Amino acid sequence: MxxxxxxxxxxxxxxxxxxxxxxxxxxxxxxxxxxxxxxxxxxxxxxxxxxxxxxxxxxxxxxxxxxxxxxxxxxxxxxxxxxxxxxxxxxxxxxxxxxxxxxxxxxxxxxxxxxxxxxxxxxxxxxxxxxxxxxxKLGPEPLTLSRAAFGDLLKAQNGQIKGVLRNQQIIAGIGNAYSDEILHAAKLSPFAMSTKLTDDQVDRLYEAMRAMLTDAIGRSVGQGSATLKSEKKGGMRVHGRTGQACPICGDTVREVSFADSSLQYCPTCQTGGKPLADRRLSKLLR
Missing domain, CATH: 3.20.190.10 (MutM-like, N-terminal)
Structure with missing residues (x-):
């Protein structure tokens, strides 16, 4: 998407x-x-x-x-x-x-x-x-948010951070792919609860969101519509790279499947080396 x-x-x-x-x-x-x-x-x-x-x-x-x-x-x-x-x-x-x-x-x-x-x-x-x-119904644009406003948005939710980032009524524009990339850069589990993040984790998440989106915009703007898809795919570190080596630590990128989507993550970078349970029968992130 x-x-x-x-x-x-x-x-x-x-x-x-x-x-x-x-x-x-x-x-x-x-x-x-x-x-x-x-x-x-x-x-x-x-x-x-x-x-x-x-x-x-x-x-x-x-x-x-x-x-x-x-x-x-x-x-x-x-x-x-x-x-x-x-x-x-x-x-x-x-x-x-x-x-x-x-x-x-x-x-x-x-x-x-x-x-x-x-x-x-x-x-x-x-x-x-x-x-x-x-x-x-759109929430604010992510690159216009201050660190304080971003933290307030997270505290107002009570859900897994992957789902919070993807919720367009909370933050506009981030979907499945870039939420994977942002969480990988922030070294956070996609299943971490938004209300339980420490200040340091919120700082990392905020900086990762800004950095990943800014970099992706820089790589995308100027591309023709015919080459944008390949540019997006080529810039991904974990999303869509199940079974490949994490470019940061070398661990194998893993996947969690849902009824109509999937997420990718690196166990070493994001979950302390622990593989996440496959929730293939789940319909959505709660």
Missing amino acids: PELPEVEALAAFLRERVVGRVVDRVEVAAISALKTFDPPVTSAAGRAVTGAGRRGKFLELALGDDLLLVTHLARAGWLHYRESFPATLPLKPGKGPIALRVRLDDGSGFDLTEAGTQKKLAVYLVRDPADVPGIA
């Missing part, structure tokens, strides 16, 4: 490529992806692209001064920029991975696609970002 650094990079990419262009038309191929009906998607046509930004994991494209095209790429969604499209024929609904296409006045544009059978990519055309339910 694209997280804060990748969505930030996509916003920067769109600012460079499409700001100043005029929308020719928006074509919806997956009706289920479009979550709004007022204003109608046809109202995007003829509007200039005036900006691109990010809120949490949501990508925003400003159209004129009063409309926003907001996208949540979910787990398997992506943005594919095209210098030109091979055909001018409109998309056929329900055909292939393309959920939505934005054509611009110079023949360029981009497709929003989603792989797999679970279609969760969501697109909203709104006048106010608060009209998007997920945005209205």
